[in-house]
Amino acid sequence: MKENICICWLRRDLRLNDHAALYHALKSGIPVLPLFVFDTDILDKLNDRKDSRVSFIYHTLQDMAQQLSLLGSSILIKQGTPEKIWQEVLNNYEVKAVYTNHDYEPYAQERDLQIASILSAKNIPFHTFKDQVIFEKNEVTKDDGTPYTVFTPYFKKWQKKLDDFYIKPYPVEKYTPNLFKTGTLPFPSIEELGFNFGVLEIPPLDFENKLKGYERSRDFPAANTTSHIGIHLRFGTVSIRYAVRKALEKQVEKWLSELVWREFYMMILWHFPRTVNTSFKPAYDRIKWRNNEAEFNAWCMGKTGYPLVDAGMRQLNETGFMHNRVRMVVASFLTKHLLIDWRWGEAYFAAKLLDYEMASNIGGWQWACGCGNDAAPYFRVFNPELQAKKFDPQNVYICSWAPEYKQQKHVQPIVEHAFARERILKVFKEALNPM
CATH class of the missing domain: 3.40.50.620 (HUPs)
Structure with a gap:
């Protein structure tokens, strides 16, 4: 029996x-x-x-x-x-x-x-x-019960609602005698699963040690002070309650806000599932993308002639990770400099990122393009060269991933920044303000 x-x-x-x-x-x-x-x-x-x-x-x-x-x-x-x-x-x-x-x-x-x-x-x-989250679905809404679509008021309400109850750990250990006594069950081999991989080198989960300097240096990719907690939240190897408790204990509100951005985007995806395939702002679906495949491939391979963009894409291709500041720059470059549909970039990130989260990835790409909720305005076009001077002034990050720039070899940019900016403003304006 x-x-x-x-x-x-x-x-x-x-x-x-x-x-x-x-x-x-x-x-x-x-x-x-x-x-x-x-x-x-x-x-x-x-x-x-x-x-x-x-x-x-x-x-x-x-x-x-x-x-x-x-x-x-x-x-x-x-x-x-x-x-x-x-x-x-x-x-x-x-x-x-x-x-x-x-x-x-x-x-x-x-x-x-x-x-x-x-x-x-x-x-x-x-x-x-x-x-997966501290607050979900309709737990943090406007006073009239409708979902927030702007982050700052959402974050304020989120913080106001938070108390010890929501971040208290579940004491699983007290009840482990109730596990089904199976003995050792068969564990399928890699070959049986149809995959072929070795031991994956994931940076150890030491985000607590990185929180001290997080607010000061988080935007500088060479500093390596970001938490790398993304993959652990994605697959639940660390509890979100634990992460939030640490953010509060160490009083690092900027890092806490990054955790809450993740929940904000999950809430947006829950309430607006159409954003998986369409822009949160429908007018942006009228944009006439160029979608030049050769330029897209150059972006994928990190061969655009823009050092920060190229370094970021090569880091992604080699490690499955890209620094968050650089993610914004490469996403802006693809959609605004090259006029390539944000969905192309989102799909590429989905295939490559170890910490891929559908809600955050879609939210981030729509933010960079300007078509999302609470997004950067379409006329804000990151200048990759100025971004590099500001956030990688010694070219440490760039040269570690795109070493040809260290030798100051001339790499011809695939598009000139001022020209690209004028083009995107014209195309976006025509789409958003049809006659």
């Missing part, structure tokens, strides 16, 4: 501490089996079978399985479509309830509705919890 269990379905929450769904599952008193699905609906769309994000997930799950083995438990690892895997799990186990954390992206919502329907047909409760 099968033993009654409940499933804790892990997705973007790959940790065993301060975990909302895991805490509630364990507290239910029914033995808990953690489950992770390598979702082929997502993986089959990846171009690179050495994708470093899959490597990060894989090695993180290995670490979690090792921790669980010390408690006599393990993680059930499966690969396939969620629908197929859940049918299989329900055939093999006597599942009494399923616990998981909310996911706000459009595909995730469709997936969860489908699985909820499968579970409902078998009278299995499907419990979901807030875990």
Whole structure:
């Protein structure tokens, strides 16, 4: 006879501490089996079978399985479509309830509705919890209940609503005896997953040590004082509650505001899902993009003739990371200097960034283009050369990623800044003010 269990379905929450769904599952008193699905609906769309994000997930799950083995438990690892895997799990186990954390992206919502329907047909409760963010959906709104579309008032309301309750950790450790005693379950090999990657070198999670100088030097890419917490928030290897507590303890409001920008964009995506494919400001969808493929490829490869742009793109291509200041510069350059659709750049970042978050990436690209909510105005066109002089005055960052500039080799820019600026102002003006 099968033993009654409940499933804790892990997705973007790959940790065993301060975990909302895991805490509630364990507290239910029914033995808990953690489950992770390598979702082929997502993986089959990846171009690179050495994708470093899959490597990060894989090695993180290995670490979690090792921790669980010390408690006599393990993680059930499966690969396939969620629908197929859940049918299989329900055939093999006597599942009494399923616990998981909310996911706000459009595909995730469709997936969860489908699985909820499968579970409902078998009278299995499907419990979901807030875990990725401090405040979600309609928790921070204007006084009339409508969503904010400008960050500053949102941030003020967010701070006003915050108290210790919202950042208190979930004491998972108290209830770990309720884990399902599985012994060691099979762990699929890399080859079985259809991928081919080695050990991924991710900078250690030491953001606390970087917070001291964050406000002073965060805009200088050579200083390497940004937190690199993005990938850990993306896959939930660190709790957002922990990150916010540290920001408050160390009184680094600028870093706190960056964490809140992430929630702001998630809230925008939740309320305005159309922004996945269309501009928040619909008038910007009338822009006549040039979309020159040769120029786009030059941008992708870091061969534009603008040192800061080239250094940033090569850092991205080589490491899967790009400094945030440089992200703004390269995004502005693509959309405004080259008049290439922001969606092209957003898709390239989606394929390359280790810390890719749909909401933040779309929000950031629309901000840089001018077509998003609370965006930089379209007539604000970053001058990449002035940005380099201001934020990389000694060319340390530039020369580390684009060494030809160190030898002062002449690289012909693919477009002249003053010309590009006049062109973008004309094109945007015509689109936004049609006769």
